[in-house]
Amino acid sequence: MxxxxxxxxxxxxxxxxxxxxxxxxxxxxxxxxxxxxxxxxxxxxxxxxxxxxxxxxxxxxxxxxxxxxxxxxxxxxxxxxxxxxxxxxxxxxxxxxxxxxxxxxxxxxxxxxxxxxxxxxxxxxxxxxxxxxxxxxxxxxxxxxxxxxxxxxxxxxxxxxxxxxxxxxxxxxxxxxxxxxxxxxxxxxxxxxxxxxxxxxxxxxxxDTSSYGQLQLLGCALQNLKIVEGLRTAYITLTQEELDRHNFKKGDTEGFVNYGLSLEGIVFAAIFIENEADKIIKISLRSKGTFSVNDFARRYFEGGGHINAAGGKSDLSMQETIDKFISILPTYKTNLAL
Incomplete structure (x- = not known):
């Protein structure tokens, strides 16, 4: 100040x-x-x-x-x-x-x-x-x-x-x-x-106050974890049906995105969470090093945040959002390629 x-x-x-x-x-x-x-x-x-x-x-x-x-x-x-x-x-x-x-x-x-x-x-x-x-x-x-x-x-x-x-x-x-x-x-x-x-x-x-449903939802998220080969990127998806099945409450997915980033060799991680009420896919992004997820979120997903932690949203379907996300990654191959 x-x-x-x-x-x-x-x-x-x-x-x-x-x-x-x-x-x-x-x-x-x-x-x-x-x-x-x-x-x-x-x-x-x-x-x-x-x-x-x-x-x-x-x-x-x-x-x-x-x-x-x-x-x-x-x-x-x-x-x-x-x-x-x-x-x-x-x-x-x-x-x-x-x-x-x-x-x-x-x-x-x-x-x-x-x-x-x-x-x-x-x-x-x-x-x-x-x-x-x-x-x-x-x-x-x-x-x-x-x-x-x-x-x-x-x-x-x-x-x-x-x-x-x-x-x-x-x-x-x-x-x-x-x-x-x-x-x-x-x-x-x-x-x-x-x-x-x-x-x-x-x-x-x-x-240390997780509910049983929250831990089951984490298990579901980890089962959905995918790696984009050759581009040091991992992402997780959670549909509305999966959230409902595990009695989702606000805050239950806090920190889930970091599990993708914890994988050896991964520098960019994302989680895509369906929200039927708002008709959007909520997106959280994390990165290591100098890769700016703030810039990535602002440019492609109406979001922003920090260099290594940002968020955004998509009005597309879950599959269309994932397809868009994967299609963008080669643009950053200098930062992400092995």
Whole structure:
């Protein structure tokens, strides 16, 4: 953050304000961890804060501090619209285009509040009065930690705030194994543990609460795993019928795409998940090294993200989507060929 940004944030928060905090649609651990942490901090400073998620988030995050106070826009749109319209300040966290807020796009676009963006994805939009964007950061939660430092409130990080920030950093770094995890990240994590984050219980709450159906679905996904010979690419498919057969719930496929990337010699992995309700194929992409799945997703599948982790969608059928995906790969043979 620049000194000008820090001064403006302090000015915006210098007395009690009506504040709305928003994560992206389909919020993950980083989105919920960062927004919950900021909510707890700002309420502790006397502000009136509402955290509004565009839609529901996975069950494995529903143990987090203050999560029961999260408003779900899809369920309470009118109430949420009133809070958005009345807000003095709106924070958007872990996304950088208002379209990523789903059905909240229009009310956010029409809001009169001052916007503050905190995000680590590439190519941010310019809707915010204060934009704190850093694509080198491993997570928005780490950015919120530094944001809190920059506005002089590091001493206000409670065990609950530390827990939320730790959760987001842990999930967005693949338990600290991704390239974006730096020595600075580990120093932040150490401080969060010192401030009360229980790393063992956080890990257990996120990763050791799988349902029987979820593990059966993982088995199905692994059975569907395919390798594109000669192009160091692996992909997984899951149809709506397969999801239904294993009692799929939001979040059940979290991390499945990484199993393709764990294969020896594979540098590009994808998972294609059918969503009959929205009539799309949801796509998650992962890579190793310098192969940019962000560019790949933006160019071919209406998506984006980071260099090594991105997402997108397809309006084609599952088979047509796979055919399109495979047909594109030879274009990248310099990066992918053995």
């Amino acid at each position: 620049t000194n000008q940004d820090i001064s403006r944030v302090k000015e915006l928060l210098d007395h009690k304000k009506k504040i709305v905090i928003v994560p992206h649609k389909g919020p993950d651990g980083d989105a919920m961890g960062s927004t919950l942490a900021l909510k707890i901090l700002l309420e502790g400073q006397g502000h009136y804060v509402h955290l509004i998620a565009p839609n529901a988030y996975p069950d494995f995050l529903k143990w987090m501090p203050y999560q029961e106070e999260v408003l779900i826009y899809e369920k309470e749109a009118k109430k949420c619209n009133d809070f958005i319209a009345e807000a003095d300040v709106i924070f958007t966290l872990d996304f950088n285009h208002l379209s990523r807020a789903g059905e909240m796009y229009k009310p956010l676009q029409e809001a009169k509040a001052a916007f503050i963006m905190i995000d680590h994805h590439q190519q941010p939009d310019d809707y915010a009065e204060v934009t704190y964007s850093d694509v080198t950061m491993c997570s928005t939660c780490q950015m919120v930690y530094h944001f809190i430092e920059n506005i002089g409130l590091a001493h206000k990080i409670t065990p609950q705030i530390a827990t939320c920030l730790y959760t987001g950093i842990m999930t967005d770094t693949g338990s600290f194994r991704y390239r974006s995890t730096t020595s600075q990240t580990h120093r932040v994590i150490a401080d969060l543990i010192e401030k009360g984050a229980d790393n063992t219980s956080i890990h257990e709450n996120v990763f």
